[in-house]
Amino acid sequence: MSAADANPSLFDRGLATRREVLGRAHVERSMAGVSGFSRPVQELVTEFCWGAVWTRDGLDRRTRSLINLGMLTALGRDHELAVHVRAAVTNGCTVAEIREALLQTTVYCGVPAATHAFRIAERVLRELDELADEPAGDGTAER
Template sequence: MDFFVGNNTFDRGMHVRRSVLGDAHVDKANSKINDFNADFQSFITNYAWGEIWTRPGLSKHNKSLITLAMLIALNRPAEFKMHVKAAFNNGVSADEIKEVIMQSALYCGLPAANDAFHLALEVFSPLTPDGGI
């Protein structure tokens, strides 16, 4: 179980971060650590991934769905695309992502949902044989 891997919050966070986002993404982010952003990267690993994503109250699958909805509402396209890909790692299907976007159309607005559909299709294309359709 991911919740007890490693000896400290950072180790647990790095484990979950890698399992959700993939080694390539995390390695790329880590390769860009410098004196200016090192504290922020540590913060992300410790708190976002080591404290919140390791909480046992929701599955990673559900956390992915919730995260997608919030990123649509906040209009964060780069993070949304990253988390669409991560959602696949957490067992979320293209149909479930479609339903999150449909729900967001009602509560976040049609332009937000329209953008989310376009962004999701950009991510689906290389990941699924049928482009997620």
């Protein structure tokens, strides 16, 4: 399956949405780095995930981002969690909303998964300069 074989309207809408949410550079790196073997999965993800689901009217992008943070925490998908913390900021989620979404995962996913997700999110938010006004902490909360 190639982009030409995929549903062109869903693929094109998905590619546009994917670029808007994840950033053009990230998507271009992802698409350029695929092999002939993995190209079909990238096209499938672009068409169905980004074209058929992310473009639906039922939820706004901020809500979809917060849901993704919870699911990726539950699944322990660190790389994707970092990508979607960036996407959440792009989609207008505040640091407080991201923190609350991750705090919710503590109850439903468990403390180890949530504290790990907090570490990933904090690293990404610091890289994005979203935590510039918050102190780094003195380590006293570590247990």
